[in-house]
Amino acid sequence: MDNPLHDPQASQPIHFRIGTRGSHLAMWQAHFTKRQIEQHGGTVELIVISTQGDRIQNVAFDKMEGKGFFTKEIESALLEDRIDIAVHSHKDLETTSPEGLCIAAVPARGPVEDVLIMHPSKRDDRTPLCISRKAIVGTSSHRRRAQLQTLQSDLDIVPLRGNVPTRVEKLRTGAYDAIVLARAGIERLELDLSDLYVHVLPANQFVPAPAQGALGIQMRDSDSRLAWISSVLNDEATRDNIERERGVLRELEGGCMLPFGAHVMQERLRCFLETPDGPRLSEVHLDRHASIGEGTVHALSRLTNPLQGTVFLSKSSGTWPIFESLAHAAGLKTVGQSLIHMEATEAPWPVAAVTTDWLWLHSPSAVEAMKSLIPTFPGDIACAGKGTAAALARISDQPAAWVGTGTPEKTHVDFAAILNVNDSRVFVPHSDRSMNRWAGLTQPERIIAWCAYETTLHPSILTQHDVAVITSPSQWEAYAAGNHCASRIVTLGTSTAAAVKANGNCSRIEVASEPSEWEVWLAVERAFDS
Numbered sequence: 197m198d199n200p201l202h203d204p205q206a207s208q209p210i211h212f213r214i215g216t217r218g219s220h221l222a223m224w225q226a227h228f229t230k231r232q233i234e235q236h237g238g239t240v241e242l243i244v245i246s247t248q249g250d251r252i253q254n255v256a257f258d259k260m261e262g263k264g265f266f267t268k269e270i271e272s273a274l275l276e277d278r279i280d281i282a283v284h285s286h287k288d289l290e291t292t293s294p295e296g297l298c299i300a301a302v303p304a305r306g307p308v309e310d311v312l313i314m315h316p317s318k319r320d321d322r323t324p325l326c327i328s329r330k331a332i333v334g335t336s337s338h339r340r341r342a343q344l345q346t347l348q349s350d351l352d353i354v355p356l357r358g359n360v361p362t363r364v365e366k367l368r369t370g371a372y373d374a375i376v377l378a379r380a381g382i383e384r385l386e387l388d389l390s391d392l393y394v395h396v397l398p399a400n401q402f403v404p405a406p407a408q409g410a411l412g413i414q415m416r417d418s419d420s421r422l423a424w425i426s427s428v429l430n431d432e433a434t435r436d437n438i439e440r441e442r443g444v445l446r447e448l449e450g451g452c453m454l455p456f457g458a459h460v461m462q463e464r465l466r467c468f469l470e471t472p473d474g475p476r477l478s479e480v481h482l483d484r485h486a487s488i489g490e491g492t493v494h495a496l497s498r499l500t501n502p503l504q505g506t507v508f509l510s511k512s513s514g515t516w517p518i519f520e521s522l523a524h525a526a527g528l529k530t531v532g533q534s535l536i537h538m539e540a541t542e543a544p545w546p547v548a549a550v551t552t553d554w555l556w557l558h559s560p561s562a563v564e565a566m567k568s569l570i571p572t573f574p575g576d577i578a579c580a581g582k583g584t585a586a587a588l589a590r591i592s593d594q595p596a597a598w599v600g601t602g603t604p605e606k607t608h609v610d611f612a613a614i615l616n617v618n619d620s621r622v623f624v625p626h627s628d629r630s631m632n633r634w635a636g637l638t639q640p641e642r643i644i645a646w647c648a649y650e651t652t653l654h655p656s657i658l659t660q661h662d663v664a665v666i667t668s669p670s671q672w673e674a675y676a677a678g679n680h681c682a683s684r685i686v687t688l689g690t691s692t693a694a695a696v697k698a699n700g701n702c703s704r705i706e707v708a709s710e711p712s713e714w715e716v717w718l719a720v721e722r723a724f725d726s
Contacts, residue, residue, distance in 0.1 A: 210421065211239045215270045215279035218244040219359040222283070224384045225411055229283045229429065232303075236428050243279050245270050271297060274416060281425070286412035286438060287405045291446035293414065300422050301413040301429035302438060306380035308409040308459060310340060310402055312395040313367060313382075314374035319393045321599050322585040324348045324518070326395045331373040334366065338455040340376045342470035343402050347518060360385060367392070380409040401714055403457030403468040403477075406441035410434055440465055440482065443492035444499070458495075465491065466718075467499050474525030476500070479718050502527030503724050505662035508682065510535055510671040518713040523720065531659055535674035537652045538627070540565040545625070546646055553620040554578055556611070556634060557596075558604075560587035562625050565648040567591045578614075578622075580607050581711065603689055603710055604633060612637045627651050629670050631691060653677060663723045665716060669695040676700065684723040686716060 212233055216226035223242075230240040247269045270282045271294055286302065293299065312325060312333070320328040324347045327333070334356030335341055341353050356363055356372070360381050367375045368391070379396060382389070413429055415422055441458035444467055450456055455470035466479045478499040482491055506529040509516065513532030523530050538561040545566075549555075555573050557563050558580040563570070564587070570577070576597035579585040585596045598614060600607030615622055615638045624634045625648030637643060651670050655678035664682040666672045672687075672695045684704045687693040688711040696705055706719040 211241070212281055212421075213241055213243055213279045214281045214283055215243050215245050215273050216283050217247055217266060217270070220385055221285075221360050221381045225285065226283045228303075229281065229411070229413065232429055233425075243273070245273055245279075271414070274414060277416075280415065280419065280421075282414040284412040284414060286407035286410040289407075289412050289414075291442050296416060296418070297414055298417040298422070299412050300415040300419075300425045302431060302435040303411050303413070303429050304431040305434040305438070306409040307378075307383060308404045309379045309399050310376050310397045310404060310408075311379045311382060312374055312376055312397055313364065313389060314393050314395070315367070316391075316393045318373045319395075320595075322582065322589045322595065324582065325351075325397070327351070327374055334363070334372040334375040337376070337405075338453055338470070339403075339405055339457050339468070342455040342475060343457070343468060344376070346470075346475045346521060347402070349517075361387065364389070364392075378404075378408055399459050399461060400466065401712070403466055404459050406445045406456070406458045407438040408459075410438050436484075436488075439488050440491055440495075443488050444495050447492055447496050448500075465495050467495055469499055471525060473527075474521050476525050477522050477714060477717060478721060498721070503721075505529070505724065506531060506660065507720055508533075508658055508661040508664045508680075510665060510667045510675065516713050516716075519717050522714070522717040526721070528720075531661060533656060533658070534671070535654055535656060535678070536668075536670050537654055538564070538649050539652065540649045541647060543647075545569060545648065546623075546644055548644055549623040549646070550574060551621070552623040552644055553618075554615065554622040556580075556622050556624045556637070557584050557588065558624075558626070558634070560584055561627065561649055563587040563591065566625050570594065575623075578611055580604065580611075601710075604691070605689075608633050608637060615642070625649075631669070663720055665720065666692055666696065668692055672696055672700075686719045686723055688716065 214226050214229060216222050226242050233240050247266050266288045267284055273279045274282050275296055312327060314327055318328045318331050319326060323329060329350045330352060332352045332354060333344060334354055336355045336357055344351055344353055356375055360377060363375055364387060366372060413425065437460040440460055444458050445456055448454060448456060457468040459466050463482050464479050465482055469476045476499055480495045480498050503526045507523055509530060509532045511532055512534050520530050553575045555575060555577045557577065560583055563584060570592050577594060578598040579588060579596040580600045582599060585599045588596055600610060621642045622637060624643060624645045626645060627649055628647050629651045653674040655674050658680055661682055663684045663686060665686045666675060667688050669692050672692055676699055681701055683702055685696050685702045686706045686708065687696060688708050690707060693705055693707045696702060704723060706723045708716045708719040
């Protein structure tokens, strides 16, 4: 078979002119594309084109006029036949190509996450974003700003311009405590960040921009080589996912300046949008057999239409501000009240406790019960989650040496792995209603367990509500004892869900995929589905 890149009338392979910006990252993208074409028999030259976004570095994007700050000049060169291929960061492109142009290929996607890069002295694992309170964070992205403010409202967020190496250098010189960048750019440039702390922001928590981590290979739609370029460079799974992400952006009639994120993950499309009423976070299941347009309509409806009703949360009002802000922005009322009371026992803690290597604190109540021991405990302190770590920070300057994430089951498994490496001994203060998950942390002889506090149920008369969020089996017991039973229940874990199923009469139970405020919110959103 003839090589499709060879013109039968010519003795040389067909030549491609690739247009690109001149930044380090843009040149990486262009060279990546060049290598792929050359490996399949083509020849390539790179043509560097300056864009408005490159030339104007001292003005924030929201103060600049027009759109396509990093793409317009390159697209003009393509339309004028001065180049044959334009290589873009796909998230910089408008959702509709100019007349005469099309996306010829979307290569396999790189990492999608954002990263928070900070001076090591600013790291604080007790906060939602693992950065110290009131830190100065640089970003010019409205999407990143909105999510930073949602997740940690005390941060001071200021504009940041320049290419990736320039932004990192501004951080090093002390202009910022931290900056937010795309993980893909950091990894593609292979930057040495060993003197800084890099915190990867999980995509399920900090929703990336539509098409983040992907390239867009743009050509004239009349070019006879379109099919060949697609066969060499296109990854169909990546293209399908980003078309779904960008489809919602297109219907919102927004560009890259809109405070909007979208990401396809495990057959679900998760979206974030900052609105005048506050942050909206939504998720829909993807039906791969349905058209992209149908999925877009469903996601858009979920993201923009308000809900009606009241949510009861078995935690004191104000203790979950992220959850409450997401619920209120969606149009829901929230009522927060703990239905149990924890009280420390009067018995002295075991003398042998101070000889252990670790103190295991599995809840804020455990922190409160152990506040007299914590300042003098000679070993390391482990906290089951960030809520417990935050409670520890309020009473002690000694930070947690280990903080768990995920479900209680996963947290216990992860901490057990640490204990068993060095045959460590652990002191476990617990409740009289404890489920004793700690018994499997290590060998029984290396565990000193002590009932440090007692749980008392306080059933209450609650206002009418449509969905109840129940945070523990004890909270469920108190809730049911008050003769309450919303038809729809959301639980933080499978143990609580099992208790609800055993002693409840609910039409629907949703289990949060992890005990975080945003995952609990998405479970509430699912519970409101008709």
